[in-house]
Amino acid sequence: MDDLWQWLDANRAHGGREGLLLRMLKLTEEVGEVAQAVIGATGQNPRKGTTHTWDDVQSELCDVVITALVALRTLTPDAREVFTEHLGRVRERSVGAPAARTPGP
Template identity: 65%
Template sequence: MSDTPSSSTTASADAPSALWGAVEDLVRWLDRESVLPPEQERLLRILKLSEEAGEVAQAVIGATGQNPRKGHSHTWDDVHSELCDVILTAMVALRTLTPEAQGVFEGHLRRVAERVPSPRGGAGA
């Protein structure tokens, strides 16, 4: 077995940078197109999360057919897409609040991961 990383491993290592680069591009575009004062724009980007979370709920209800009037109006692929919208919207909101969004997120993720018990029974891995 080779010790050389496969292209998928290399691509995975670059994925966070590419992801946050795309978020940066979205924030720049939104900033450029906004006609609102920066404070209002910042608040609305945070509130957009609630709208997107509501769309996830709507898609789950549609995928499970829980609304008798609408039936199965969504698929689980729709739920996946809406969840991605929530994640992306949160990333844009975080980047809007701080230029250090990637570091803030990675630090938070690390702290959360440290609280997860390892398979050997201790906290962290």
């Protein structure tokens, strides 16, 4: 993720607070693309019919995850640790047991 963040950061059109806000808003754009793909996969728009597949929805969901991780990395260089700790807390309150730690890179 760091290499993707570095590339995006080096090629951003806006810096400072504006760049930060735009990076966060990118997440909303990607979520909208998930919605568009779901509508297209289910044929909910009678004018357009079925325009997407569930594979398209999966791809768009992956884009949301990637964009969220890039946004998190934009806020902190410790994004991996922040995410891992948060996931552990969510898992513990949801299923009650801490996840087994796996060695990471």
